[in-house]
Structure formats: structure tokens, C-alpha cells
Amino acid sequence: MLEEVGIFEDDSEPSFERWLVGRLEGLAPGIRSKAERWARVLRDGGPRSLPRKEGTLWLSLNHVRPTLLEWSNRYDHLREVTRNDVLAHIKTLHGHQRRDQLTALRSLFTWAKRQDHVFRNPISRIKVGQSEYAVLQPVLPEQVERSATAATTRAVRLVLALAAVHAARVAHIDALTLEGRPNRRGRRAERGGCGIGSGRRGRTSWIVCGSASGQRMQGRILSGCAVCTYFTATLG
Incomplete structure (x- = not known):
């Protein structure tokens, strides 16, 4: 009502500003x-850059914060950071943590170099490298039993079978959509593959994949109705 008559003034602080203040707390001035300034360019864009998604901004600032806090104990400005400082820091990181922090730092120093805030980019020629994945461990029988017990619906049981038996990835499973009913051959007329939906007498129907990667998975994993047969016979 107040806004309609032109006397309402919203003086509340945007949530982004509060979040930004909290993320920058403790850093050297x-x-x-x-x-x-780098974070605002990520959000709003600039003369030579496009605005990034809000999630990208959050992740980038969260990744560089631990490093900047460490350097704030020794330095007052980014231009004091050397290549040796970067190398010494990333030696303490592994896997995704190393990749994420190094990528965010590269973004920060690349922007700072373009704006002439640093004399030299200390991240240049430092390769991110490949992530080191942990060795896969076998799942214990009691863990399988516990997961099967927790899967109380047919849809959840199928997801469990896809992940545990056929090693389907999260992105592929997430791309599965509930679409239509199968034809008499037990397949979609438009595209092959197993699926899930409501068939006659409440029986499970078939899954239809909605992404290109999911369709590739269909040819390798979801052939015919093997998955539905498995989870129906094994998981009830």
C-alpha cells in the first residue's frame, strides 16, 4: 500500500552486501x-567481462578466502604475493580443493593484472593438473542391505539399482524423466531405453532420458528392460 502511494522507502541492506562483508572480514585492508572489487566485477560484469552466475561468485570468493586470510598475516597488498607464496600454499592442497582454490586465485590475479593492481601475475604458468581421485572401496553387504531397506518405493529402488549395479552417474540419473507409457514391445516408440512410470495395474513402466548424455547412457546401461527386471526381481 505504501509503495503504491509512493511513500515507501526500502532501506534494508541487500543480502549480497551482508554476505560480502562477512566473507571479506579479517583480510588486510x-x-x-x-x-x-573483483567480487563485484564477477557479479555485475565490467568493460571486458560478463557477469557470472551468483553461485559462481559465492564459490570463487569462498575458495580464495582461506588463502587471502593466510597472506593477510604477512602482506598488506596483493602485489606483494609472489609465485613462491602460491606454490608453497598449493603444496598443502590436494584433489578438488587444490583445483578449486587455484582456479579462483587465477581468476582474481588475472583481473588484478588487467587492472594494474599487481606488477606480475604469480599464478601464470602454474598448471591446475588432474584431480587425484580416491581409490574406490567395495561396499559391504550390510551397507547394501541397509540401502535396500531404506528404499521403500519402486522409483527409489530403481535409482538404487542404477547407481549400485550399473554405476550410473548422478547427472544421468537426475536427467531421467517420467514420460508416457511403453509400447507393446516394452519400449518407447520414439526412442529406446528402459524407464519408469505408471503402467497397467500399477506396474512399473519405463524411464525416458531427457539429455544427450542420458541417451548415450541408454545404449550402454538401459538396454531393453534389464534394469526394471533386476530391481523388480531383486528388490521386490
Whole structure:
């Protein structure tokens, strides 16, 4: 009502501003000012860059914060950071943590170099490298039993069979959609593959994949009705 008559003034602080203040707390003033300007460029874009998604901004600032806090104990400005400082820091990181922090730091220093806030980019020629994945361990029988017991619906049981038996990835399973009913051959007329839906007498129907990667998975994993046969016979 107040807004309609033109007398309402919204003086509340945007949530982004509160979040940004919290993420920059504890940094040296010179480092803090440059990190703030970099974060605003990520959000709003600039003359030579497009605005990024909000989630990208959050992740990027969260990834660089631990490193910037460490450097704030020794330096007052980003231009004081050397290549040896970066190498010494990333030696303590492994896997995704190393990749994520190094990628975010590369973004920060690339922007700072373009704006002439640093004399030299200390991240240049430092390769991110491949992520080191942990060795896969076999699942114990009691863990399988516990998962099967927790799967109380047919849809959840099928997801369990796809992941545990056929090693279907999360992105592929997430792309599965509930679409239509099968034809008399037990397949979709438009595209092959197993699926799930409501068939006659409440029986399970078939899954239809909605993404290109999911359709590739169909040819390798979801052939015919083997998956539905498995989870119906094994998981009830």
C-alpha cells in the first residue's frame, strides 16, 4: 500500500552486501579492497567481462578466502604475493580443493593484472593438473542391505539399482524423466531405453532420458528392460 502511494522507502541492506562483508572480514585492508572489487566485477560484469552466475561468485570468493586470510598475516597488498607464496600454499592442497582454490586465485590475479593492481601475475604458468581421485572401496553387504531397506518405493529402488549395479552417474540419473507409457514391445516408440512410470495395474513402466548424455547412457546401461527386471526381481 505504501509503495503504491509512493511513500515507501526500502532501506534494508541487500543480502549480497551482508554476505560480502562477512566473507571479506579479517583480510588486510589492501587485499580486502581488491577482493571486493573483483567480487563485484564477477557479479555485475565490467568493460571486458560478463557477469557470472551468483553461485559462481559465492564459490570463487569462498575458495580464495582461506588463502587471502593466510597472506593477510604477512602482506598488506596483493602485489606483494609472489609465485613462491602460491606454490608453497598449493603444496598443502590436494584433489578438488587444490583445483578449486587455484582456479579462483587465477581468476582474481588475472583481473588484478588487467587492472594494474599487481606488477606480475604469480599464478601464470602454474598448471591446475588432474584431480587425484580416491581409490574406490567395495561396499559391504550390510551397507547394501541397509540401502535396500531404506528404499521403500519402486522409483527409489530403481535409482538404487542404477547407481549400485550399473554405476550410473548422478547427472544421468537426475536427467531421467517420467514420460508416457511403453509400447507393446516394452519400449518407447520414439526412442529406446528402459524407464519408469505408471503402467497397467500399477506396474512399473519405463524411464525416458531427457539429455544427450542420458541417451548415450541408454545404449550402454538401459538396454531393453534389464534394469526394471533386476530391481523388480531383486528388490521386490
